[in-house]
Structures are given as C-alpha cells and as structure tokens.
Amino acid sequence: MAATTHTVTNQPPPLVGYDVFGSDPALTEGVARYLDGARLAEVWAELSLLGKAAGSAHAQRWGEQANAHPPVLRTHDRFGHRIDEVEFHPAWHRLLGHAVSAGLTDAWSRPDGHLRRTAGFLVWTQAEAGHGCPLSMTHAAVPALRAEPELAAVWEPLLTSHIYAHELRPVTEKGGALAGMAMTEKQGGSDVRANTTRAEPLAAPGEYVLTGHKWFCSAPMSDAFLVLAQAPGGLTCFLLPRVLPDGGRNAFCIQRLKDKLGNRSNASAEVEFDGRSWARRVGEEGRGVATIIEMVAATRLDCVTASAAVMRQAVAQALHHTAYREAFGDRLIDKPLMRNVLADLALESEAASTLALRLAAAYDGGGEQDRQLLRLAVPAAKYWVTKRCTPVVAEALECLGGNGYVEESGLPRLLREAPLNSIWEGSGNVQALDVLRALRRDPEPLHAFLTEIGTARGADHRLDRAIRGLLTELADLEGIEARARRLVERMALVLQGSLLVRYAPPEVADAFCASRLGGDAGAAFGTLPHTLDLASIVARARPVPDDAP
Template identity: 50%
Template sequence: MEPFNPATSQDTHTVLNQPKPLENYNAYKSDSILRYWVTQFSGDWASDQLSRFGHHIGHELLEAGFLANKHLPEFQPHNRFGYRVDQVDYHPAYHQLMAHAIENGHTSLPWTQPKAGAHVARAALAFMHNQADPGSGCPLTMTFACVPALQHQPDVAAIWLPKITATVYDGTNKPYFDKAGVTIGMAMTEKQGGSDVRANSTVATPVADAGAGKLYSLVGHKWFCSAPMCDAFLVLAKTGESLSCFLVPRWREDGSKNPMQIQRLKNKLGNKSNASSEIEFRGAHGWLLGEEGRGIRTIIDMVALTRYDCMIGSSALMAQAAKEAIWHTSGRSVFGRNLHDQPLMINVLADLALEAEAALAITMRIAHALDNIKDSHQAALIRSATAIGKYWICKRAIQHTAEAMECIGGVGYVEENVASRLYREAPVNSIWEGSGNVQCLDLLRVLQREPETFSALFAEFDQAQGKHPLFDHKLKQLKAEFADTENIEVRARQMMEQLALIWQAATLFSYGEPQIAEAFTQARLSDHYFQFGTLPAGIDAKSIVERALAKI
C-alpha cells in the first residue's frame, strides 16, 4: 500500500474504527428477546408471518422510514382552481410504510383472527413497525383501536368495520364508499381543555332525527387531530350539556366534501412523518355512536387500546435504541480495547437491554390479557395495569433513548443515524392519550371504584412471592403504602413507580428467563440509582448484552 502523500492525494485519512450500520437484517429472526415473549404468550403460530414482516422492516422499510421523516407532510388547503380540498400530501415512502403494515394485519389481526395469541402477534407487528417508523404508527393504532368503540353502534359498524379490518390500504383522497380499505383517526382535544375533555365546546345537533346511529351536524374546533387524511374520525361533541361520540367522515354520503377544515399542521418535536393538525367543523356531518351523553364511555374503549399501543411504541423505541447502541459499540474500539471489553460500557448497555426487555415483558403480558379478556381476572388486570405501563414505559423511554444515543456518540446525534429520531420520538407517547398525572389519577379512580382491579393486580404480584427476598420485601412495602390512604394523590407518582417495578419483576419471574428476572430485581428493587449503567457488580452484564445483540 502506497504511503499517504498529502502533496499528491486528495484523501486526508483512511476511515477506520467505524462500525457498519445495522441494516439488511430480519427484525424478527434477529431479535431473540421478541421471539421469546411472542412464544411465551402463545403467539408463535404467527412466526412465519412475523418473520416475513420482519424481513421487510429490516431491509427496504428502514430506508422508507428515513425518507418519510426527511420529506415531511405538506398541507394544501386549496387546489390550483381555488376549491377547498384540505389535502395533506405525503412522500411515497409514508404510503409504502402504511400499506405494508395494513396488508400484514397491523390494524386487523385480532379482529379477523380472534384466537389465542392474536393480540400478541399483532403487538409484535406493531413493535417491529415502530422500529422502521414510529410516526406512521399513529394512524395504524387509531384504526386498530376504533373497533370496540364502533361496535357500540351496530348499524354504523356494519358499514365501516369491513373496510377498517380489510388488509387493504388506499391513501387516495376520495370518499370512503369508493374504497375497499379505510383508516380511522380521532379528534378529542380542544384548546381550552386539553386532557379535560369535559371542557370541550364543539356542539352537535341532529340533521333530522335524534338518536343513536343518526346524523348530526358538528360545529367547533379541535386543537389536535392526528393523521387528518384518515377516512373518518371519532369525535367528542356536546349534545345538550353532555358529551357524545360521533364518527365523522371526510366525505358526505352524497360525495361532497364534509366541511371539516384543516387550519394548519403542527410543527412537532418528533413524530415527523405523521401529520398532526388543527381543524374546524363547520357543520360537518357525523353519526352518533351509542346514546347521547355517553360519549366518554363510548370512546374510552378506543382510548384504552391507544394507551396500550403507547406501551408498544415506547417499548419498541427502547428495544431499537438498545439494539443500535449494542450493535454500534460491538464494532468500535476506544482506548485500545473494543467497547464490549470495557466494563463500564458493558454495564450501561446491559442496563439498557434490561430496561427494554422488562418493558416488552409487561407489554406482552397485557396483549396476553387482551387475548383472554372474557376472563374477569384478565379484564380487571387490563383496566389497572395499562395505566401503570403507559405511565412508566413512556417516561423511561425518554431517558433510555438519550443514554443509548450517548453510547453511540456524536454520530448518533446526527439525523443520518436512527438514534436521534428515537430520542425526538420518545416524549410523544408520554403526552398522547393522557399525561403521567392523568394515568395516576385514572388508576386511583379505577382502584377505588372497582376493587376487583386491585385484587387482580396484586394477584399478579403474588405469583412471584418467594422467588426473591428483595421482591418479597418491596411487595410488603407496597401493600402498606396502599393501606395508608392519607395524601394518596400526592403520593400517586411514587406509588405508580413502585407498582411498575414490582409488576415488571413479577412478570419476569413468572414468565421470563430466571437470570433476567434476578438481574432486574437486583438492579431495580435494591438501592435506587437514577442513571443507566449502575448495575450491581454481581450481575452478568456481558451475557445480558450478548442476549440483546442483533443476530444477523
């Protein structure tokens, strides 16, 4: 090799010690942790489907994710002839991502194949899709989650559900009745209320007859309407003094444009590939779902599932962040040694992997409960544990993705690397569908009004009693905390944190690998540390990292 000669060469150096990017792999086959939890909760019958899906996620859809986040949605209020169109134009990569997800059952699998492990398999699809592009996961989630809410109104459901559960994506701007498959959004939040939807001022009046399934005319605004090119939206509006729930399509029955006008798109921190908007209803028609005045009760069935999908989304962010950090450091040397030979780096990476697996474990436990929702214990567990998981996982993802980006270093901070996108994406799941305080207050209300949910939750914990003295001690402390109701609202976040850690440990002991449960308990239930990379010395951090390393 010729020696470097600055007088004759335009090169300044040879590129060394830079790892190859994590790409061209199967996101399912390479992820032994995801496969473990899918199998553990009866979803392995879908392994061939998940493997095909994972292949595309790890190949061309990774590139589609970068393109959809580079070429952002553009709002066109009018066409070139001056007609109001309220059109949002997406890059073809966004439509590629949406089509792949819908065609493979992301929005429909548990509804069309209601058998053991269906929700688990669908959670794995959503988990992997989020690793290609979290933003497009928003309309996919809403389309999936709307089904129980629409079932409150059988005549409307009969028209819409076959299109909602079809494995067909049609991103064109045309009436729903000309499409074989549709997507569904939601619009609840208003400027003056935020999470307090009872402060909403949008008003609905009957077009002709009043009552369930009838058409109403809506006038008002919505501060956040995500994915405004969906074919219809679940909307809360007042009928009299109470809130009712409506399905508002973008096109009227006669083929004219429903007057639901987009005011502008939000310029968000993250979630870039997904358009979020402010809208006004100027006499927009919508069908009443269920009884007048029972809107919150109707839409809560959708909200429960979108909150659950926040768990999936944030678990996916952490899994991808840990995977990227571990992959990058496996191919990089610092101070004369590979980073995987550096004890402090291995401690950080193992801690990130441990956090990601604990999040996935309780997420899949809820999927398993959804598959068995007719069992009263499982239904009660869903009502309490979803708030815990939504609170904890979504908050942990913010710090977790930052730490993973730090492991990668400066290259992780630039947009060519996926780590920066994961970090910017992380806060949205904590904010969307009820912030941390809302989750705490909802849990306290549920536990007070439905004592069986308290029993189901602690029965889940009790299954792990006797597995570890630290666990037994912390569970005893937690029960004492709940016995003391004084200032319980002030202590709600402290209790939520304890609940989350106990639940994660119990799930790992009951369903997980023993060494992971042991490591998690030592790390999270003993002395409390606030930074990742503070695992006790006795934990086999090297084996945890090796378990989480993508197997390509």
C-alpha cells in the first residue's frame, strides 16, 4: 500500500556533509592561537581532512552500527581451545583504523603533538565516542613505558604508529599496536593501593608472573596492558602482553564483558591472571603509582577532551535542528527563549573546548610553568568539564523535543555516553582530593595557576571579583576537604573565564562572566540576561553543512 496520505514537512535534514573542525570557531581559533607558519598550515590541513570525514554520512553510519552491534566475547574456539578474544563489528574497526591512521595515538613525536592530537580527538570522537578508549589508553601508555627504556624502545614506535593492525600476533610481526589498562579491583576501586593481585619474580631480571582478578580492564582486545600488582617490594607497574615473544598466547582469561549504561561499542572486561600470566616490570618495585602518574594525567586530559566533544556534538545537533524547525510562525532558533537556551549551551561547549586546548598547549610547552599549571588545572578541568557534560546533553536533547528522545536522533546515545568521563580515571571526589593534595604538598602549582588566571585581571570586573573570592577560599584551609568540590568548581570556572576573556569574542566572554562568575543567571540553562548579545553567540556556534541555505 503506497503511503500517499501526507507529505513530510517541517523536519530538518540530517546534519551530514559538514566539516566538524572548520565549522567550530572555538576549535579553529584555538588551534591558530598556539601554532603559526608552516606548522599551523600542516596541522590545519590534517584537521580539515579529519573534520570532513567526521561530518560525513558514512562516519556517522559507522557510529550507529558500532553501537547497534556491541562487542562479543569469544572465550573458546569451535574445538574447545581457550582463545579469550573480543569480536567487533566491522564499523568499529573502520572508526578505530581511521583514528589510528590520523595519528590520534601519537602525541609524542612532534613539538605540537598534544595540541594536534587533542584537536583531532575532539573532532573525530564526535562521530562515535566509544572507540576513544583504546585511542586514549594507547596514547597514554607511552610516558609510563619510558620508565623502562628497554621496553619503550620496542613498544613506543608501535603505540605511536599510524598503522592499525588489530590481529593478535607477536608485536615483532606488527606495524602498530594498541595498549589497554587493568588497574581496578573489586575491593579497591580508585584506591589502587588496596590491590591484591600478586606479582612473583622469575629468574630472568624484570620478568614476573601475575595472579589475581581485575574488575575493570579497558580495551581487552589490545596487544598489551599496563597492570598494577603487589610485588615483593610493594605496588608495582607491569606490562602484560597478550601474545608472548614465542608466539604463544599469554594466560589472560576474560571472564565477562561489562554491561554498561553507555559506551556500548567499546569493550570493558573482567580479567583473571592465574599464576602463569607473564609480565615485564615497568619502573622500580614499589613505585607503581609514581610510574603510571603521567599516564593518569594524559588520560584525564582525554576525559576533558572527550566530554568537550560530546558537548559540542550535542549542541551542534540542537543548533541544526532549531535552525530548520519552525513553530508558532518562526524558526525555533529565532525565538528569544530558545535562543537563550542555545546560547547558554554554546557558552558551556566553547569554554570546555578552549580549556582542553589550553591544557594540550601546556603539555607541548613543557616548561616548568606549564608543568606546574597542569598539576592543578588537569584534575580541576577533569572534575568540572566532565560534570557539565550530562546536563548539557540533556538540555540539547530537549531542544529537539520528542525527536531528541528517539534513538535515531543520536542524542540518546550521547546522553548515555555523557556520565562516563566523570567516572573514568577517578570520580569527582578523587579529582577534588587530588587538587587538595597538590595544594598542600607544593606552593608551585598554585603559583602557576594564579599566574595563568592573573594574565586576564583587569579585563572584566566579574572575573576580578571571582579571583578575589577564590583567593579568600584558598586562604582558609579549615575544613577544606568538606568544601573541596566548591573550591575546585570555582578554580575551573575562573580558569575558563580567564581564557575566554583573553581569547573569545567579547559577547562570549561577557555572557560567560555574567552567568558563571557574576551570578546573573539561574540554575537551569536558558536563563542568561536578556540584554546580552545572544544572537551572535548562537550564530558563532552553529555548524553549517555544505548545502545549507
């Protein structure tokens, strides 16, 4: 029976065929801010190609397929041999392969590596967020492995390679490799010093066998894993390969895959080491936490970036929908109240992206000021930006009305993804306590932080007042742990405000300072002062496909 009863009208076209990088001024201006000359031209060309790919119909289809067909655990082959392999849909391999070939596991081989990779990560994971986990783990394993130069010499070229080789075989036969992580145990969670997995030394120097259970193993299809275990000298870091040097499979039993709220395309597993699991020590015995600390910092920056990406994609979808959808005689985007909501969401997205790029540039800078700044700014940013992701996505979904609540819109997948980064690599309390730890141990990180925000003093009276209020809170350490979340929130907001006052258009900085620092807005999105230039904020943030009117 032919469907001839009606014609579809007043429905927006899909947001496809656009440059995810080039249509995001906060991102393009941020890249240009920290690079110039030939370096800028090269990075710009790379990100433009990646942005067009991320905004294409086929990349979006890959994301849908990878989540509609989640990974499957194959514990045994047809003959009964234990294989412990995770099977992924071809779309997952296309997403991950494209990301690896674009250098999203490689921030270590060039001076601008972290900025280029962070911008690329923010662009490409808008197509699909789940495969960002192995990208992040692989990238972040490099600084930890450098604690053991012999291992780094073998593994670093493979982990930073632009070749995607997902089959399990000896790494000497591969052009590229992926790394995962297995730190968390049932009884400890974030308290890794409570881990009970044992490491028993073998006769060969640096070789051990592990016995224990890991409650969360990230990216269990990887070629190797960084693992924490109790050696005779205390908690120690190890590299555990899936395939042994002689080509045999290591003892690595995947007990089950986690059934997660979101991040469905990516596998997270429980794994067992049975006393035959061979591993190489990374760093000194008893120095496990110190060995992986740089890995933790790198993955926390990726949590900030991934949340910024989820926010940006949700806001882009809301802006696109309301630019085409009409109600009560006009486009939704032109309605004053909807414009207020959209502008408020756009502010949050731009502040998150701007902060992520600043942190990446500090990694590339590598000086003492940058290093000390990162010690405070990374956990503060990780705390705040990841916390803001879920309400941003929920409000963006509401902008689409009932259409946003339907799976085909893509917003439900983003909403399920949104809480992940606030939990991964340490929940909010862990980040807040990490900031307190840095403040108590050494005055230099605070000095670097105050120097950073101080460069914008005098530019906006609300920012100046917020800085003074922050200094007052920092001067009173009585009962500080109970109010650590408030303190870290204020630190992150002041840092974002400082960056936007320096670098964003005046209407963006004015609206941010008025609402986030001046208190001139309500708790819900869409309560910005009506006297602000909201139309310019919305126009700046709107993604425009190639065929848009």
